[in-house]
Amino acid sequence: MKFNWGTGIVLAFVAFIAFIMYFVILASTYNRANHDLVTEEYYKEELAYQNEIDALTNAKDYANQFSFVNQEDGLAITFPPKMNYKKIKGKVSLYRPSNKHLDFDFPISLSNKHLLIPDKRLLDGRWDIKIYWNYQGKELLVKKSITY
Known part of the structure; x- marks a missing residue:
């Protein structure tokens, strides 16, 4: 050849x-x-996405009034001062892009304007936070990415 x-x-x-x-x-x-997908029930959540858009629109006035402060004992989230903290009900979802096993939800239970997420639940790095709450009959949502 x-x-x-x-x-x-x-x-x-x-x-x-x-x-x-x-x-x-x-x-x-x-x-x-x-x-892996970001969530196990991706298509089910996609159908409810319009509700999320509406909640983001409802919270547009409050979004810049939140503060996120890293403290020794955890992450302190301060709610807007104009809101009556006794009427706020909802949850805080923390999503870790690098590891889905670290994701968790935290119920909103306020005794003052601050919500403290304990340091033992948070590892250093990037977290995506979604704060879902109901105030005066409206569903509201604020999204924020932080580095802890």
């Missing part, structure tokens, strides 16, 4: 295709790369 340009081009294409296929198979079977 004689090696010519045609044979070399075919061998180069076959080698390139084998190289690409190797990396496709490696990437799809690699266990450390989690290919």
Whole structure:
């Protein structure tokens, strides 16, 4: 068998295709790369997304009045001063983009304008916070990304 340009081009294409296929198979079977959805019930939550948009619109006036302060004992969330804290009911959802096992929800139970999320629940790094609450018959939502 004689090696010519045609044979070399075919061998180069076959080698390139084998190289690409190797990396496709490696990437799809690699266990450390989690290919999970953000949430288990993605489609169900997608249908309720309009409610989230409405709650964000309702909370537009309050969004800039929240403060998030890192303290020694945890994360202190201060609610807007114009709101009566006794009438606030809801939950705070903390989402950790790097590890879904660290996500948790925290009920809003206020004795003053501050809500403290304990330090033992929070690891250093990025957290996405959603504050869902009901105030005077309106559903409200504030989203914030913080680095703890």
